[in-house]
Amino acid sequence: MNTAPRLEHHDAHTRLIVDGKPFLCLGGELHNSSSSDRQYMAEVWEKISGSGANSVIATVAWDQVEPEEGTFDFSVVDGILEDARAAGLRLILIWFGAFKNASSTYAPTWVRADRTRFPRADRGPEPMETPFSYKGSMPRPTLSVFSDELFVADRTAYCRFMAHLAEVDRQHTVIMVQVENEVGLLGVGRDRSAAAQAVWESPVPVPLRKALANNADAFDPTVSTVLQPVIASEASWAHHFGDGSPVADEAFMAWAFATYVGGLAAAGKEILELPVFANAWVGPQPGQDLPGNYPSGGPTARMIPVWQTAAPAIDFLAPDIYVPNSAEIMSQYASVGNPLFIPEARFRAGDAFLSVGRFGALGYQVFGLEDGRPGNQYGLACRAILALTDQIVEGQRDERIFGFALEQDEDLVTTTLGGISITVRNSAKLYRSMLLDAGVVLPPPPELPGETEGAAHGHTPGDGRPFGLILETGPLEFLVVGQGALFDFHKADSELELDSVRELRLTQDGWRDGRLLNGDERLQILKNDTISASRIKLLELSKSA
Structure with missing residues (x-):
């Protein structure tokens, strides 16, 4: 018989277990x-x-x-x-x-x-x-x-x-x-x-007063400040706050x-x-x-x-x-x-x-x-x-994962995994900028196909932001999934360069190895118009004198 679904705690990490496996x-x-x-x-x-x-x-x-x-x-x-x-x-x-x-x-x-x-x-x-009411509407119970x-x-x-x-x-x-x-x-x-x-x-409940006294830092500062008087008093809510x-x-x-x-x-x-x-x-x-x-x-x-x-x-x-x-x-x-x-x-x-x-x-x-x-x-x-x-659940536990979604006013975001500083950039914006420097003007990208059909709230466009996640899979090795992002890796006291980039292909059996990306294709490690994935290996060199 299958075991009941449960939450499993590992220090700061919590995972859902279904049929004995992370879910x-x-x-x-x-x-x-x-x-x-x-x-x-x-x-x-x-x-x-x-x-x-x-x-x-x-x-x-x-x-x-x-x-x-x-x-x-x-x-x-x-x-x-x-x-x-x-x-x-x-x-x-x-x-x-x-x-x-x-x-x-x-x-x-x-x-x-x-x-x-x-x-x-x-x-x-x-x-x-x-919200969601109007003049003359029937009351909601x-x-x-x-x-x-x-x-x-x-x-x-x-x-x-x-x-x-x-x-x-x-x-x-x-x-x-x-x-x-x-x-x-x-x-x-x-x-x-x-x-x-x-x-x-009636008096403010004792468990709430104790929580405020013993764990004030857990409360929003505004809330703890307003409720501070109840800690040392058995008076009512009405007495304290009117x-x-x-x-x-x-x-x-x-x-x-x-x-x-x-x-x-x-x-x-x-x-x-x-x-x-x-x-x-x-x-x-x-x-x-x-x-x-x-x-x-x-x-x-x-x-x-x-x-x-x-x-x-x-x-x-x-x-x-x-x-x-x-x-x-x-x-x-x-x-x-x-x-x-x-x-x-x-x-x-x-x-x-x-x-x-x-x-x-x-x-x-x-x-x-x-x-x-x-x-x-x-x-x-x-x-x-x-x-x-x-891989994602283990990465969550070990802090070997980073998710991103760059908003319109964000050109990049940075993080550190495994001692390596990673910069995630908007590849389409960067590519257009580089071509503009060469005198080539690209038209704006078309809107992505809609996400819904027949929805009462109307059209929902696809997500055009650069987004995805990065998983550290080993020393100097990373797996990236998402769309529209370019990655730069840096490490103090060393020089890093891309050693290999292996495109992954999504099949019914999961992600499988695809092309080895090099040349122009390394400007689109994650595709701009659809979700894709790649496995990146870095080469670490000592800095030149």
Whole structure:
């Protein structure tokens, strides 16, 4: 029998183990409603089975599996499992319980209809404008995270779901579970309902006070400064902060949501021990400056220590990345205590390389995987990376790997591997500059083919950035994968020159040796118009006197 998927820790490095081997999760999340209907999914499975992905994130909705209290139907889960196995794909399942994107539309009717038993969050008399809303729109239900009855009902359903998985998924098609989705409260920084107000007027939790006292450096400086007064006082949140402290409001809501989501995670793990995570709507971000503009209390970067303290059963916190400053977000979430995993992102092949190569990511998943155009760049990126899974994971552990994605205003980036300084350059820009010096003007490169087809959000172009990763494979030996990059190697007190460059060819059996590159072709060690790979050997010479 296959062993259960697990996270394995090696000092500062964390890896996902599936079937006893390292596993990088590359693929995507289905649209929210796709997995609710098996017939709809039939063509989707056929399409994505050949996409280059090895894993899919699918949803399980509380309202679908428990339409009446105490009556459960997990046939939709059985269909997802059976069809994913037939497609040769691993699953990450999301529990769409009481909270999805800071609202409660996936809570069953019997929950939403009973406002007395399951009270709503109260945004006060003047709520903020929120994303994805418009004047005159119908209200979206938002249950209060402070409702004990809600927690018990959600936990009961989640545990029944995990028990069903334990019974029917003995081969471990499901490798991880995400609990809820982008939790938090929109429209106000802090819930003003009666239940929330009672907690606001209660003492700040002792574990949070101890974490601030004993590990203040782990907290964002702004957060630790604002919360500093609670360390030596048993007074209430209200006593310390009153009204008008966005940071305190967010921390208060973060403790509530982390306790709720972490409580579900802990109960589920008692039934089935699988890696469990919570995802984040990142904030602050442009146009969403205050908690409430983005979901207040979600696992945003500056709330990570609050979540980790309140919810130790959650293995890691994961950012959904739709903002352009992806490297910055990755760096905020990648740490010794929180391995990086990206459960939602744009079709941006370079970010997949960047995440696993520079930030040690467990995986990268685009949103709306079924929208992907057959033969797209992201699918090729998945195949290129997965063919090197063992080398990449070992390189992450030993710090022998570097990922890059040069933005438009970046001509180069540098790193050091094995004592050798490596400069990664934009080869197309450099080549055009050299030809311009010779009086030759090249036209601008054409836009790459689109990544998606029929997507509701419109056209998604391919990633034209120079991107990829570098692996140190031995003394003076490197493997490079990606597109549009040129490499220079330097070592103190020595002279280095290229000894050989072997092009690699991607086959069904992985990367295989191809041409020996020399002459003009060494100006394009990685091709500009598609993902490629090469093995580089250097010759080290003593410096001339």
